[in-house]
Amino acid sequence: MTNLKETASQVRRDIVRMVHTVQSGHPGGSLGCADYLTALYFSVMKHDPSFNMNGEGEDLFFLSNGHISPVFYSVLARSGYFPIQELSTFRKLNSRLQGHPTTHEHLPGVRIASGSLGQGMSVALGAALAKKLNKDANIIYSLHGDGELDEGQNWEAILFAAHKKVDNLIAAIDWNGQQIDGPTAKVMNLGDLAGKFEAFGWEVIHLDKGNDMDEIVKILTHAKSLIGNGKPIVILMKTEMGKGVDFMEGSHEWHGIAPNDEQLQKALAQLPETMGDY
Numbered sequence: 001m002t003n004l005k006e007t008a009s010q011v012r013r014d015i016v017r018m019v020h021t022v023q024s025g026h027p028g029g030s031l032g033c034a035d036y037l038t039a040l041y042f043s044v045m046k047h048d049p050s051f052n053m054n055g056e057g058e059d060l061f062f063l064s065n066g067h068i069s070p071v072f073y074s075v076l077a078r079s080g081y082f083p084i085q086e087l088s089t090f091r092k093l094n095s096r097l098q099g100h101p102t103t104h105e106h107l108p109g110v111r112i113a114s115g116s117l118g119q120g121m122s123v124a125l126g127a128a129l130a131k132k133l134n135k136d137a138n139i140i141y142s143l144h145g146d147g148e149l150d151e152g153q154n155w156e157a158i159l160f161a162a163h164k165k166v167d168n169l170i171a172a173i174d175w176n177g178q179q180i181d182g183p184t185a186k187v188m189n190l191g192d193l194a195g196k197f198e199a200f201g202w203e204v205i206h207l208d209k210g211n212d213m214d215e216i217v218k219i220l221t222h223a224k225s226l227i228g229n230g231k232p233i234v235i236l237m238k239t240e241m242g243k244g245v246d247f248m249e250g251s252h253e254w255h256g257i258a259p260n261d262e263q264l265q266k267a268l269a270q271l272p273e274t275m276g277d278y
Contacts, residue, residue, distance in 0.1 A: 004213050006274035007078065008038040012244045013271045014074035014278065018090040020264040025091060025099060028254035029145065030071035032176050032211070032239040037075045039216045040141060044224070049080035051108035059138045060127055062112055064120020065145035065174065066100040067256070073097050076109040078275065087278045118151025120144060121171065125161050128169040139227060142171045147179025150188045155200075161232040162201025170223045172235040175210070178252035194236055203231040210239035245270055 011034045019025035041047065045059045052058075063072050070090065077084045082096075089095035096105040100115030112123050124142035131138060148154070161169065173193070181187050190196075194204045205223055209215040223233050241255070242248025245267040248259075259267055 004038055004042055004217070006272070007042055008034045008213065009244070009272045010275040010277075011038055011071060011074045011078065013268060013273060014078075014087055015070040016245065016259060016264060016267045016271070017277065018070050018073070018087055019258045020261075021088070022091040023258045025070055025258060026067040026256045027070065027245075027258065028178070028241040028248060028252070028256075029065065029068040029174060029176065031245060031248065032241045032243045033068055033143065033174055034071050034074075034244070035211050035213050036143070036172065036174075036216055036237060036239070037071055039213060039220060041075045041079045043217055044220045045141060046138060047079075049108070051081060053111065055111070055127070055138075056134070056136060057138065060111065060140050062120050062124045062127065062140070062142040063101065063114050064124075064142055065117060065148050066114025066120075067117075068145075068174075069097070069099060069101050072101060072109075076107075077278075081109040082107065084278045117145070117148045118153045121154050121157040121161075124169055124171065125157055125164075125166055128166045129164065131168055132166075138168075139224065140169045142169070144171060144173050145179070146173055146175045146177065146190060146193075147184050147187065149173070149190060149193075150179075158197065158200045158202065158232075165230050166232045167226075167228055167230050170220070170227075170233045170235065172207075172237050174239055175236050176239045176241045178241045178250075178255065180252065180255045182252050197234050197236075201231060203229070203233045205233065205235045207235050207237040210237035211243045 015030045019027045090097045096107040101110045102113045128140040207219045248254040
């Protein structure tokens with residue numbers, strides 16, 4: 001797992017540098033999901049960086065909580081979808097790397113626009129059903145924020161998934177307990193999240209160490225073994241917002257603000273450069 005951990009460190013460097021350059025973006029959730037997306041794209045998922053929008057014969061990933069685009073763009077670039085240097089254009093005028101991923105920019109690796117929260121589950125289900133209709137045995141992966149579950153559309157889709165036995169989907173919930181206005185427990189308490197998914201007919205897997213690379217790969221491998229068992233699969237992934245940068249960790253305040261010059265240097269000092277900065 002050493003290479004995966006080194007890659008995740010470089011991804012975190014990309015995140016803080018991208019957001020700092022334009023003084024805009026969402027570093028907290030991006031840092032928290034760096035390990036998961038690194039494991040997915042560099043180890044677990046069968047995917048092709050040459051990028052065919054139809055995605056036939058490969059696993060597909062859908063990012064629902066699109067505001068964590070910095071981590072998504074970094075992982076896509078580092079795994080070969082587009083030049084790493086393009087990360088320097090993040091959120092700039094006429095860039096393909098907008099603040100929320102969009103399809104009209106034609107950025108390889110992006111299959112849906114995900115600026116509006118709550119829609120990714122429905123899209124992932126559609127893709128999963130298409131795989132089944134096409135007798136394509138590959139897997140659909142999706143990622144959702146815990147605060148995003150406040151959106152009612154999720155629960156319609158979650159109910160539909162079990163009813164239709166969409167058992168080629170592995171959805172992950174970034175359960176960091178934080179959202180833009182504060183802790184999720186105060187904004188909109190999610191209660192017994194595992195019990196809710198189980199009651200809706202899903203196979204629930206707990207990932208209590210969502211920033212531990214070894215544990216992430218282990219859990220994802222286990223989730224893959226459950227594909228085809230008649231139930232959609234959800235991974236409840238406990239992460240820490242801002243993981244890897246000590247002054248950002250665990251605080252909703254870093255959901256959507258950028259570090260200043262001094263804070264950037266403090267952050268980079270904690271994140272080893274392992275693959276070369278863009």
